[in-house]
Amino acid sequence: MKLWLRLLALLLCCMASPAQAQAEEAQRQVLVMLQLPKAHYRPDGSYAGTYGEGVGRQSRQQTAQALAQAYKLEMRSEWAMPLAGVDCFVMRLPEGDARTSADAARAVAEDRRVAWAQPVGLYRAEASQQEPLYLAQPAARQWQLAELHKLATGRGVRVAVVDSGVEARHPDLAGQVVFNENFVDDKLPPAEGHGTAIAGVIAARADNGAGIAGVAPEARLLALRACWQAPQEQTLCTGLSLAKALYAAIQQGAHIINMSLGGPDDRLLALLLDQAQARGAMVVAALPRSGGPDQFPASHPGVLVVGSALPLPVGAVLAPxxxxxxxxxxxxxxxxxxxxxxxxxxxxxxxxVRELDGRRGTLAMKTALVTAAQGRIDSCATLARHAGTRGVACTGLGQTAD
Known part of the structure; x- marks a missing residue:
């Protein structure tokens, strides 16, 4: 009997959930970047940032294959990133290889043919467990949303939700999602808890007489699935899936990019965040759990860091x-x-704010929001600053309570 119990325990340990297996697979991957030539030097003669199927691409593919063979890695896939100026090749440690992906990346990065190489990091959403709904919407009271919506509703603004899957057919989200893509796998984007909740806070409909109203109910959402649900209420993402989602956000013209997650520093993600900000996008990140090393993307310059409770680090703001x-x-x-x-x-x-600023755009994140003591966002004062002569409908302080 004891032998059977041991075998059963061993079998259960070996049977990883799909979500766990996905995370373990990602941590065996290495991203190898090969530099793209400047546009006017490209063999295919492209000058406008296009990426043709020419001699240059074939040469990089051959180089990537040679690198994989030289460093004992398995080639998985290729991702062309003209906006970032690199070709990304996804490689993997073979089964039974005792090296870590970080060790392999360091070795490959020393090769002069490589722009850089990096392991694929793992990221987690900054949320706690969901509970049954009860009749309360603190943000509506604290931020006086009904009054704010007399001035602006987010019309014409595209907000990228880089997260787990969004239930686009939800009654409060019907018609709000204008782009829905899955960067985790090749399946249709599934409906998942964390991403659906994030989408609702941002842009739930205010005209259907049901549920809640989002802060920007007439904004339109880009649902970019870069994360997936895992056991124990976890939402996990990889650096590669996040990079693909960020790239799509840039291509789709996102004005705001929400990243409610945290993980290790990542050179590719940092480059893409810089590209997004250079094109006028404002990036928002959740304040990571204190004390850990995984502070990215909140640690990246220009990113607005938002927490839900005091105390806050310098530069972070408080919201409901x-x-x-x-x-x-x-x-x-x-x-x-x-x-x-x-x-x-x-x-x-x-x-x-973006709607009120119109084509001018919001020049700087530092001046976009008005904060009161201890970093509390004052929603009314914020809209008053951007409304100009139109005035502001709410006169009381619209900030986050303790």
Whole structure:
């Protein structure tokens, strides 16, 4: 009997869930970047940032194959990134290889043919467990959303939700999602809890007489699935899936990019964040859990860092993030908590700001929001600053409570 119990225990240990297997596979991957030549030097003669199927691409593919063979890696896929100026080749450590992906990346990076190489990092959403919905919407009271919506609703603003899957057919999100793509796998984007809740906080409909109202109910969402649901209420992402989602956000003209997640520093993601900001996008990140090394993308210059509780680090701001009702998978609603949802509130408010600023755009993140003591966002003062002579409908302080 004891032998059978041991065999059963061994079998259960070996049977990893699909989500766990996905995370383990990602941590065996290495991203190898090969530099693209300047446009006027490209063999295919392209000058406008296009990427043709010419001699240059074939040469890089041959180089990547040679690198994989030389460093005992398996070639997985290729991703052309003209905006970043590199070709990304995804390679993998073979089964039984005792090296870490970081060790392999360091070795490959020393090769003069390589722009850089990096392991694929793992990222986690900054949220806590969902609860059954009860009748309360603290943000509506604290930020006086009904009054703010007399001035702006986010019309014409595109907000990228870089997260897990969004339930686009939810009654409170119907018609809000204009782009829905899956960068985790080749399947249709599934409906998942964290991404659906983030989408609802930002842009749930305000005209359907049901559920909640988003901070920017007339903004339009780019649902970019870079993360997936894992056991124990976790939402996980990889650096590669996040990079692909960020690239899509840039291509789709996102004005605001919400990243309610945290993980290790990543050179490719940092480059793409710089590209997004250079094109006028405002990037919002959730404040990571304190004390850990995984502070990216909150640590990146120019990113707005948002927390849900005091104390805050220097430069971070406070927004509603505790006991927040939002959209849930299955067409319902749930109460959620965490800095993930504080970031979503700030992203929604920035969408209102963007609408008021119009084609001028918001020149600097530092001047976009008005904050009171201890970094509390004052929503009314923020819109008053950007509304100009139109005035502001709410006169009381519209900031996050303790």
């Amino acid at each position: 993030g505790r006991d927040v009702p939002s959209t849930a998978v299955g067409g319902g609603w749930a109460v959620v908590s965490g800095s993930s949802f504080a970031a979503a509130h700030a992203a929604g408010l920035l969408a209102l």
